[in-house]
Amino acid sequence: MACTLPIEITVNGRRRALEVAVHHTLLDVLRDDLELTGTKECCLVGECGACTVMVNGRIVDSCLMLAVEADGADIVTVEGLAREGELSPLQEAFLDKGAVQCGFCTPGQLVAAQALLAANPHPTPEEVQEGLSGNLCRCACYVQITEAVMAAAEGAPK
């Protein structure tokens, strides 16, 4: 019944051709059509950051972007951060520093942090906190998340 359109997107390096409902968000398509459930659904108004993904290198609240708007885009979700079963330095730092409690906000935090480090490989703690201020963590391990991002940055080539 719903009006659909074909789109082509690259998700975590894999090209996908899909027929998507025009009113479905990128979040809907990632979770329901592509079964990439690592990207989480919470507020649906772009405030909590649980659904953060990278679209063409920029972070986006995938609940606020229609899937059709992502046509042709290169998308990275949390499932794309580890390479060949090896955790990324950032993922390892999250576990080392205790930046993960219930874990529900973690995918969004990681994607946002990855993008932050790509743009600013050696941030200050204040820059990390500002950069991740759109990602809510009710377990409130903000201090540990900041420490983890700083530790990952520490290990990055200067």
Add this chain to the structure above:
Amino acid sequence: MSAFKVGASPWRVGGDARVTGHQEYVADMHLPGELHAKLVTLPVARARIAHIDKSAAERVPGVRIVLTADDLPQPVPRYGPQFKDRPVLAVGETKYHGEPVAAVAADTKDAAEAAARLVRVEYEELPALFTIAAALDPAAPLVQDPALRPGDPLAASNVIRVHRVGWGDVDAVPADLVIENSYSFPIVTHFAIEPHAYMAAPDGDGIAVWSTIQHPYWLQRIMAGILGLPLSKVRVIAPDPGGGFGGKQQIKYEPVVAFMAIRANRPVRLVLTLEETFQAVRRAAAEVHVRTGVRSDGTLAYQDIEADYLIGAYVDIADRVVNKGSYVAAGPYRMPAARIVARGILSHTVPSTAFRGFGNPQVNWAVESNLDEAARALGIDRLELRLRNLAHKGEAFIPWDTPADGDWEQTVRKAGELVGWGKPLPAGHGRGIAIGIKSGPTTGLSYSTVRLLADGSVIVYAGTSDMGQGARTVFAQIAAQELGAPQDWVMVVMGDTAIVPYDAQTSASRSTVLMGNSVLKACRSIQAQLRTMAARLHGVDEALITVDRGVVKLPDRELTILEVLKPGLGALGGELTGNGETRKDAEPGHPLQGAPAFFEFNCTAIEASVDEGTGDVTIVRHVTVSDVGKAINPLQVRMQDEGAAIMGLGHTLMEHYIFDETGRVRNLGAIDYRIPTSMDLPLELHSETVENADGPGPYGAKGMSEGALLCVSAAVAAAVREASGVVIRDLPLSPERVWRALQERDGQTAGRNEP
């Protein structure tokens, strides 16, 4: 491998799945043939339902069920953890903004949402009660039908119960000074980042229910009662919740989902939106009136406390919250007399439920703030006044109850030192200090089974829910410590009533102590079997053999567990199985039906500054010190304490439900309800522990994870007062409220200065 042992901080069990996106929460799971459900609610706080027209909704392609109360067994089943008062769907009247009046199940989410919008409900809006004063008005309508509470003398009022606790004679104990004030604490909500989610599916001649629940076994019991099934035919699957904080303790919409699944004979899933979650769970608001009697030397004479909690339209667990939260209201102090009267007051609002701190933060805010006033009035240092009255270890500060179970002065002094108590402050800064105490579990029952497999790897079964507190990791550490298994050789199985033995609940910061002890006992049972094995294999008297940290010690040699296990099991292999049980029975006659297994004790000290132009409060330094007995995993302890501290800043500085004049919640969802972000942190946050291994849990551990939230508000308000001179007795200390108080202060000053 030693990194996994007790006292170390290994990677969280389940951490890998959480950082790769592979952790499956309920909303991530799908069942073949599933239907998608959507609830139908009304845009009013309270209404009489005249008629529900389902026809348009039923015509939406893909819609399978449009369910109203009329379609349910009659009378409509009612349920709840304390009272059977909540109907599966509203019957005749909706009693709060967001109460479901109907539910739709369809082939797709889109169809369910479209159909839910087309369910036409004719209703008449009725006046709603959403303040304590309105609900207590003798002319107020009754929120609940008195027929639901037969034989209850309070049934003809909106008071659910009155809890009275006291000792000594408040009216007779002499006091040199009496400080009397009223304080208020608003409605706040849990805001776990994972909204609540449920699935139900026919399962043979029974039913399977998936839920984001913290208490799978309690849910199983209530579901079995509603559906008339034996426990064995109700399988509850409870994947690790994405944050709980108490909001996911109790049954919520599982019954309506189950009735739809039975009717459709297909799986049905319901994933709430965040807005719907706000309309499902919240903390009780409270108004607390305190009269504190003190002697001029600073010793406390009495506390006279009246606490009214605004609970919702259905009780949920709120009466227990009122009872238990108010019980230690007089604090951990030597107190000649106390009179505590606490009431839960029904209203046309979202049912309030358990929330980190369980009714304690509301009264703590009032009573600790009043202690500050007393110290100021007497000219005694606020820290000194607390120390002067603090119960010593072993002292029964509630005469009949568990005595002080820690050297609490250490905690308080440590907090004072870390905040720089007594040192000079910059202009515009102030300090505050407050003490929080909470009763741990008063009853409980936790079973665990541990299996030591033929290769030395271990499976631990525990019915605890790991919603972020890290219970899996703690249990794995205990098993690794006791059975000598390496870190990644321990598996912890939770969250399935068909597999995991019974556990009463994951609440009151109990799991490390109660379930932890059961895991420990199960491991020790396996150790006993290993001793028997070693005695048989080596012809040694069993009494001369010990097992310690994975090593089997015989009189003449030491063996690894595997060196005993392999030959002991023999060619067929197999395994050793141990069971552990920890039981804390109810004590009839005790005001809480049982003395607490331990107390959570915390001291919070704050340095704050106030922006005189905007009223914005900056937390310059936040110190939180908890007596945890023994930190089995120090990093997780820190994470829980800091998380609780920041959550406490949320209700202290920014969080509250805002009602319109008809009782609808105006700020549902993340845009208008603010919780702390990474930009709202204290400039410095210090969390420390006191560890004297004097708790009842494994290795001397006590429960923790709520303590650091309990007294944040009073400490912050005291710091704000010292920084700015303004006294605020209503939370939150939002910029607007602080700014208004500053204006009032300046207005008064200007007034006094006028010639």
